[in-house]
Every structure is written in C-alpha cells, then in structure tokens.
Amino acid sequence: MSAPRKRPADHVRVPLSSERTERIWRRLDASTRRPRRAPAAAAVALAAAALAALWAGRGARVAPAPAEAIVAEAARPDGVTLADGSVLRPGRDAQTTVLAASPTDVRVRLSRGAASLDVVEAPGRSFVLEAARVEVLTSGARLRAEVSGEPPSLSLAVESGHVAVRSERGEELASLQGGQTWSLRALEPVASAPAPRPGPRPEPRLTARPARPGEADAPQPAAATARPAEARPAPPAASSAGVEIDPASLFAQADRARLGGQPGEAARLLERLCTAHPSDGRAGVASFQLARLRLHELGDAAGAATWFRAALSHPSAAAYREDAAADLVEALDRSGQRAACAAAREAFAAAHPSSPRLAAVARRCPSP
Amino acid sequence: MVGAVIRLEARASDAELVRQARQGERGALEALFRRHAGMAQGVAFRLLGRDSDLEDVVHEAFLTAFARLDRLDQGESFGAWLATIVTGKAIDTIRRRRVLARLGLLGLDPVPLERIVAPHAPPDIVAELRAVYTLIDRLPTAERVVLVLRRVEQLGLDEIAARTGWSLATVKRKLGRAEQALRRSAGEGR
Numbered sequence: 001m002s003a004p005r006k007r008p009a010d011h012v013r014v015p016l017s018s019e020r021t022e023r024i025w026r027r028l029d030a031s032t033r034r035p036r037r038a039p040a041a042a043a044v045a046l047a048a049a050a051l052a053a054l055w056a057g058r059g060a061r062v063a064p065a066p067a068e069a070i071v072a073e074a075a076r077p078d079g080v081t082l083a084d085g086s087v088l089r090p091g092r093d094a095q096t097t098v099l100a101a102s103p104t105d106v107r108v109r110l111s112r113g114a115a116s117l118d119v120v121e122a123p124g125r126s127f128v129l130e131a132a133r134v135e136v137l138t139s140g141a142r143l144r145a146e147v148s149g150e151p152p153s154l155s156l157a158v159e160s161g162h163v164a165v166r167s168e169r170g171e172e173l174a175s176l177q178g179g180q181t182w183s184l185r186a187l188e189p190v191a192s193a194p195a196p197r198p199g200p201r202p203e204p205r206l207t208a209r210p211a212r213p214g215e216a217d218a219p220q221p222a223a224a225t226a227r228p229a230e231a232r233p234a235p236p237a238a239s240s241a242g243v244e245i246d247p248a249s250l251f252a253q254a255d256r257a258r259l260g261g262q263p264g265e266a267a268r269l270l271e272r273l274c275t276a277h278p279s280d281g282r283a284g285v286a287s288f289q290l291a292r293l294r295l296h297e298l299g300d301a302a303g304a305a306t307w308f309r310a311a312l313s314h315p316s317a318a319a320y321r322e323d324a325a326a327d328l329v330e331a332l333d334r335s336g337q338r339a340a341c342a343a344a345r346e347a348f349a350a351a352h353p354s355s356p357r358l359a360a361v362a363r364r365c366p367s368p
Numbered sequence: 369m370v371g372a373v374i375r376l377e378a379r380a381s382d383a384e385l386v387r388q389a390r391q392g393e394r395g396a397l398e399a400l401f402r403r404h405a406g407m408a409q410g411v412a413f414r415l416l417g418r419d420s421d422l423e424d425v426v427h428e429a430f431l432t433a434f435a436r437l438d439r440l441d442q443g444e445s446f447g448a449w450l451a452t453i454v455t456g457k458a459i460d461t462i463r464r465r466r467v468l469a470r471l472g473l474l475g476l477d478p479v480p481l482e483r484i485v486a487p488h489a490p491p492d493i494v495a496e497l498r499a500v501y502t503l504i505d506r507l508p509t510a511e512r513v514v515l516v517l518r519r520v521e522q523l524g525l526d527e528i529a530a531r532t533g534w535s536l537a538t539v540k541r542k543l544g545r546a547e548q549a550l551r552r553s554a555g556e557g558r
C-alpha cells in the first residue's frame with residue numbers, strides 16, 4: 001500500500017527555526033505579561049514602585065523589591081546590571097530609583113545628577129528612563145542622561161542605538177540616533193488638559209555632535225551639551241509643542257506598539273501622525289489603521305467611524321477604499337448610528353458589488 | 369512473566385491546556401504556543417509567500433487568540449481556530465502591504481521561488497507551486513488567498529469559507545477568477 005500523497009503545502013519550505021520560535025515566544029510572553037494601562041493599575045504600580053528597589057548614588061544598596069522589580073546584580077564596582085542585562089551607572093551625586101526591573105519591563109527614574117546606561121537590545125522588553133518629567137524610551141542604546149537645576153533640566157547624549165523622548169502627555173519630543181545630543185530646559189509642569197497650552201514651552205535642543213567615547217562617564221552641566229538646533233536626519237514638521245516630529249518614526253513606533261499588544265499607545269501615535277502630518281503619504285493609511293484599532297481593540301466604534309471617514313476622504317483612499325467603507329458600516333452599526341449605517345451600507349453595495357465583504361456588510365443595521 | 373506496567377502520563381490535550389490557560393496558567397499558554405507555533409508559521413508563510421512580516425503575523429495571531437480564549441467554545445479545536453486567526457492576520461498584512469506598495473512606501477520583491485519550493489518536491493508539485501507563487505502578487509487579495517488555500521493547502525470550498533469568514537458564494541467566485549488568472553498565466557509561460 002502506498003503512502004498518502006503529500007499536499008503541495010508539505011513541499012513548501014517554511015523557514016522554521018528554534019531561534020525564530022523562541023523570538024516570537026519572548027515577544028508574546030512580554031506582551032501578555034504587560035499590564036494594561038489603567039488609572040487604578042497605574043496607581044498600584046506607583047505604590048509598588050515607591051516600595052521598590054530604591055537606591056541613591058554610587059554603591060547604594062538595593063532595597064527589597066516587589067515581585068516584578070528585581071535588580072539582578074548590584075555588586076558591579078561602577079553600577080548595577082538589571083534583570084534584562086542592561087547596565088546602569090550612576091554618577092557621583094546621582095539620585096536614581098529603579099522602579100521596575102524584570103526581563104520584560106525596566107523603568108528607572110533619574111531625579112538628580114548624571115547616569116549612563118547600556119541598554120541591551122531585547123525585543124519585547126520595555127525600557128523607560130524617567131527624567132525631568134519626560135520619558136526616554138529605547139529598545140537598545142548606550143546613552144548618558146543628566147538632570148540638573150530646579151525646575152529640572154535634562155540633557156541626553158546618545159552614543160549608539162536609538163532613543164525616543166516623550167513628554168508626560170505622551171507627545172514625542174525627539175527621536176535620537178547614536179552621536180546626537182539633546183537637551184530640554186526650564187520645563188514647566190505639564191498640564192493634563194488635552195488642548196494645546198499657551199505660555200512657556202519646553203526648549204528642546206538637538207545637535208548632531210558625536211558623543212565622545214567615555215563622555216557618558218563624565219558628568220557635565222546641562223548647558224555644556226546644549227547647542228543650537230542643527231542637522232537632523234530627516235526634516236520633520238513642527239508639533240503643537242513646538243518640537244520636531246518625524247512621521248516615519250511615528251508610523252514605525254505605532255506599528256511596534258500595535259504588535260507589542262499596546263493598541264492604546266499605537267492609536268495615540270497614529271492620531272498624532274494624522275493630525276500633525278495630514279498631507280504625509282502615510283496619513284491615509286494611518287487613519288485607516290487608527291480606525292481599525294478603535295473598532296476592534298479599543299471598543300470605540302463611534303471614534304472608529306470618524307477615522308474611517310477621515311481615511312476615506314484622504315487622497316490615498318483608493319488603496320484601501322473597499323475595506324475602509326466596509327469597516328465604516330460596521331463601526332456605524334456598532335455605535336448605534338442606524339441611519340448613517342444604512343446609508344453607508346447602500347453606498348458600499350453600489351460601489352463594491354463584487355466585494356467579498358458584501359454579504360457581511362449587507363447583514364449590518366437591518367431595517368426594524 | 370508479566371512485566372510491570374508503567375502508566376505514562378498522557379500529553380495534556382488542547383482542551384485541557386485551554387482550560388488551564390483560561391484560569392491564568394502561563395505554562396498552559398506556552399504549551400499551546402509551542403504545540404501550534406510550527407503550524408501557525410507554516411500557514412502564515414504559505415499565505416504571505418515571504419519571510420518578512422511572518423513573525424509579526426504569528427505573534428499577533430497568538431496574541432489575539434490568547435486574549436479571546438474565552439470565546440472559544442471547544443478547546444480541542446484550538447488549532448483550527450488559531451489557523452483561522454492566522455489567516456485573518458495574514459490577509460490584513462497582505463492588504464496592508466499592497467496599500468503601502470501602492471503608496472510607494474514599500475517595495476515588493478518577487479516571491480523567492482527557489483527558496484520556497486522544497487528541493488526534493490515531485491516535479492508536478494514544483495510546477496504547481498511555481499505557477500501559484502509566480503501569480504499571487506498580481507491577484508487581488510481575496511483571490512490570492514483562496515487560490516493558496518485551495519491549491520497549496522488543498523482545503524475544500526467549505527473549509528476555505530470557514531477559514532476566511534467569507535461566504536461560500538464569494539469563495540467560489542473568487543476562486544473562479546483566480547483559476548482563470550492561473551490558466552492565463554500558464555498560457556503566457558508556454
């Protein structure tokens with residue numbers, strides 16, 4: 001008896017490898033462990049952080065840590081190796097708090113003084129340095145940060161890797177590559193109101209001066225690294241905060257957030273792209289993606305409908321029109337806008353009579 | 369003489385792992401992932417036709433599956449359910465790629481046929497796979513997907529409808545068009 005004939009699928013060489021499978025698992029593990037952002041959760045995290053490993057200055061001890069905040073090694077002569085393998089080296093008078101340190105989530109606060117960080121590349125791991133009311137995020141970089149003065153100023157020197165800086169409100173302030181320095185002076189307290197604020201703005205300064213080897217270990221006054229804004233890899237538009245934003249970077253960050261199981265963060269970044277760069281080639285796709293996130297991940301059907309309409313009115317809509325129009329019907333149906341839903345449904349049927357989604361669309365918002 | 373009988377612990381079924389995962393057992397999630405990761409990567413790769421985006425599709429599919437485990441009625445059908453989710457994510461990715469390519473934001477290289485087809489595949493299968501993968505980038509997304517599911521995965525029409533969530537009539541219509549394009553493409557190649 002002959003063996004059953006194999007399917008063509010069995011003759012396709014799928015690039016399987018244990019490394020790839022492990023990589024996917026690590027990302028997945030990190031994504032499924034990451035707590036959802038919620039006010040209550042944030043408060044609990046903050047309370048836990050207050051009890052977390054707390055130490056100040058060189059040679060400081062590590063206090064008993066909460067379950068997730070474990071500093072792997074504090075015995076290095078010049079700093080500590082965190083649980084994800086990153087190394088934190090505080091300057092002489094630095095005040096540094098390790099708020100969380102697990103293989104998937106590291107958060108360090110620099111309240112005063114200078115510190116250098118060797119952040120290892122780790123897919124799926126979230127690494128955040130809090131300093132002077134901004135967040136410095138990286139997936140792998142070598143950098144030096146210094147906080148000085150009152151109100152606090154921040155200066156950053158990135159020796160290698162990539163670093164993003166964002167405000168407490170989540171606005172992206174800078175995107176830095178190796179060799180760039182950046183500083184932020186006279187930061188005013190950031191209001192929680194969503195509307196743009198009048199009055200004093202942060203004064204970010206970016207230079208392309210290469211960070212010198214060893215500079216990270218030699219604390220300097222903030223003003224010493226502040227230079228007039230010069231070259232930046234790609235000239236982006238100005239944001240509402242008067243700070244440059246790169247749409248490609250926003251798009252890529254949104255993708256990473258979405259794939260990392262952070263739909264809220266992804267939506268925030270996409271919305272930023274759409275509003276700050278409406279004429280950028282990515283804005284249409286970004287509106288479409290944002291609408292789908294609101295509909296399928298964030299439970300905001302009404303908001304989704306608004307963004308689907310924005311996507312459909314974008315000059316690049318031809319590329320995704322059919323899907324956006326079908327999704328708009330679903331969003332209107334789910335948000336209870338029956339008349340608008342029925343109109344969108346009929347418009348879809350007329351415009352896309354052979355769409356594979358027609359049957360599903362036709363079932364939406366039936367007449368009572 | 370009768371030897372001692374050793375009772376071996378049966379491997380936990382998908383249904384059991386799903387039950388444990390719903391109760392928050394992380395080990396069960398990992399077991400489900402490791403058991404089905406190969407299948408998921410295979411389904412995604414054959415639909416995408418490329419290595420790029422494969423990890424993202426598989427990651428997203430498992431993420432979605434784990435987040436919606438409570439919606440799975442029968443735990444033992446986790447594999448089939450996951451394949452449906454992988455297919456949906458792959459379709460989203462193909463659509464997204466096409467959009468980006470049309471906007472000039474993404475360059476699509478031809479499907480690497482030499483690397484896709486296994487070296488010892490029978491000649492008729494090689495010809496079949498070459499024909500399908502040469503064509504797919506020129507087809508609309510739905511036609512491309514049903515063609516791969518039919519010709520490569522060899523799913524029945526009902527199974528394709530279940531896998532994609534499209535109606536049987538739609539699947540038939542899309543497959544008809546894709547087959548027509550395949551015949552035309554084969555004619556051009558002669």
